[in-house]
Amino acid sequence: MSKVLIAPSLLSADFSELAIEMKKVTEAGADWLHVDVMDGNFVPNLTLGMPIIKSLKPHATIPLDVHLMIEKPERYIESFIDAGASYLTLHVEATTVLKESLIKIRSLGAKAGVTLRPGTSLDLIKPFLSLVDLVLVMTVEPGFGGQRFMIEQVEKIRQLKKWRDEGAGNYFIEVDGGVTVLTAKTCIDAGADVLVAGSAVFNGEKSVANYQKNIQALKEI
Ligand code: DX5
Ligand code: ZN
Numbered sequence: 001m002s003k004v005l006i007a008p009s010l011l012s013a014d015f016s017e018l019a020i021e022m023k024k025v026t027e028a029g030a031d032w033l034h035v036d037v038m039d040g041n042f043v044p045n046l047t048l049g050m051p052i053i054k055s056l057k058p059h060a061t062i063p064l065d066v067h068l069m070i071e072k073p074e075r076y077i078e079s080f081i082d083a084g085a086s087y088l089t090l091h092v093e094a095t096t097v098l099k100e101s102l103i104k105i106r107s108l109g110a111k112a113g114v115t116l117r118p119g120t121s122l123d124l125i126k127p128f129l130s131l132v133d134l135v136l137v138m139t140v141e142p143g144f145g146g147q148r149f150m151i152e153q154v155e156k157i158r159q160l161k162k163w164r165d166e167g168a169g170n171y172f173i174e175v176d177g178g179v180t181v182l183t184a185k186t187c188i189d190a191g192a193d194v195l196v197a198g199s200a201v202f203n204g205e206k207s208v209a210n211y212q213k214n215i216q217a218l219k220e221i
Contacts, residue, residue, distance in 0.1 A: 004184075004188050004192065004193065004194065004195055004218070004219065004221075005031035005032060005172075005193060005194040005195070006029070006030055006031055006032075006194075006195055006197060006201070006215050006218055006219060007030065007031060007032035007033065007034040007065050007174070007194055007195065007196045007197070008025045008030045008033065008034060008196075008197055008198070008201040008202065008211075008215070009034040009035075009036060009145060009176070009196050009197065009198035009201075010022070010033060010034065010035055010036070011034075011036045011047060011145045011198050012145045012146070012198035012199050012201070012202040012203075013025075013202050014202075014206060015048075017206075018052070018056055019055075019056055019059040021202075021206070022056060022059055022060060023059060024206070024207070024208045024211055025201060025202075025211050025215070026060075026061055026062055027208050027212075028208050028209075028211035028212035028214075028215050029211075029212055029215045029216065029219070030062060030201075030211075030215060031062060031063075031194070032062055032063045032064075032065040032086075032087070032194065033060060033062060033063070033064050033065060034065045034067060034176070034196045034198075035048070035053060035056075035064055035065065035066045035067065035085075036067050036069065036145075037049060037053075037066060037067065037068050037069060037070060037080075038069045038070070038142075038143065039069065039070035039071060041070070041071050042069050042070050042071045042091065042093075042094050042142075043069045043142050043143035044143055045143045045144060049076075050076065050079045050080055050082075050083040051083075053066065053080065053083040053084055053085065054082070054083040054084060056084070057083065057084030060084070063086035063087060064084055064085050064086050064087070065086065065087040065089070065113075065134075065174075065194075065196075066080055066085035066086075066087060066088050066089065067089045067113075067115065067136065067176065067196075068080070068088065068089060068090055068091070068094070069091060069094075069142045069143070070094065071094050072094065072095060073090045073091070073094055073095055073101065074095055074097050074100070074101045074104075077101060077104050077105055077108070078104075078108060081105065081108045081109070081110045085110055086110060086111060087110065087111040087112075087113050087133065087134055088105050088110050088111070088112065088113060089112075089113030089114065089115050089134060089136050090102070090105075090112075090113070090114060090115070091114075091115055091116065091117070091142075092114060092115070092116050092120060092124050092125050092128075093116065093117055093120060098114070098128060099127075099128060099131065102114065102128060102131040102132060103131060106131070106133075111133035111134060112131060112132045112133055112134070113132055113133065113134035113135065113136055113174075114128055114132050114134075114135055114136070115135070115136035115137070115138060115176075116137075116138060117138055117141065117142060118138055118139070118140070118141060118150050118153050122156050122159055122160070126163070126168070129163060129164075129168040129169035129171065130168065130169045131169075132169060132171050133170075133171055133172065134171055134172045134174055134194075135160050135171050135172070135173055135174070136174045136175075136176055136196075137153055137156045137157050137160070137173065137174065137175050137176070137192075138153065138176055138177055139153045139154075139175055139176065139177040139178050139179070139183075139187075140176075140177030140178050142177075145198040145199055146198065146199045147177060147178055148178050149177065149178030149179065149180070149183040150177070150178070151183075151186065154186055154187065154190045155190075157173055157175060157187060157190035157191050157192050158190045158191060160173050160191065161173060161190065161191030172193045172194050173191055173192050173193050173194070174192070174193065174194035174195070174196060175187045175192045175194070175195055175196065176196035177196070179195045179196060179197045179200055179218070180197070180199075180200045181200070181217050181218060181221065184197075184218050184221045185221045188221060195218060197214075197218060200214060200218065201214045201215060201218075202214075
């Protein structure tokens with residue numbers, strides 16, 4: 001069995017029962033909980049923010065992996081870490097002060113992550129690799145769950161692994177968007193350490209048994 005970590009995306013969970021859903025996927029074998037924060041500006045969708053993360057945190061027994069899809073995320077770094085983010089991931093396109101922001105995240109005791117839209121070149125994040133604990137490769141256009149996996153993005157996973165092997169940094173390579181039992185193998189073969197999965201985990205019955213079956217199917221690849 002591969003050692004890949006699974007981070008179910010709460011975006012596909014039942015929002016009226018988020019704490020319960022978190023507990024169920026944790027019991028079902030999730031390694032991290034992926035939280036998608038959207039501002040209706042950086043992406044054409046709105047989800048949740050600090051107050052909800054803060055109220056969920058006491059119910060979380062595994063890391064909260066917070067993916068900020070918001071403009072000027074530097075405005076809220078402290079608030080998200082106070083709210084309970086274990087990993088805080090910023091989009092390179094959303095800020096002009098990425099370096100300072102990543103340093104700030106680490107100085108406040110959280111893990112720093114960087115990510116990029118499918119159309120953005122890896123060259124833009126290359127200078128920051130020694131400052132991050134996580135690089136998130138988007139394999140869909142950020143904004144919505146349930147989209148089709150963009151296979152051409154897999155090259156970024158390979159390149160990030162190569163750079164890490166060459167000593168560029170010590171980061172997890174995480175993949176987000178369209179991860180299913182059909183696409184997970186390509187990601188793992190290319191070097192992914194963490195798979196975000198929304199629909200692939202939360203599809204079907206809202207039971208621990210179903211979530212366990214879905215998570216196991218991804219882990220067994
Ligand atoms: C998209 C989000 C993803 C999304 C993944 O902007 O970042 O985390 O929820 O959903 P699936 O796994 O359904 O593609
Ligand atoms: Zn995400």
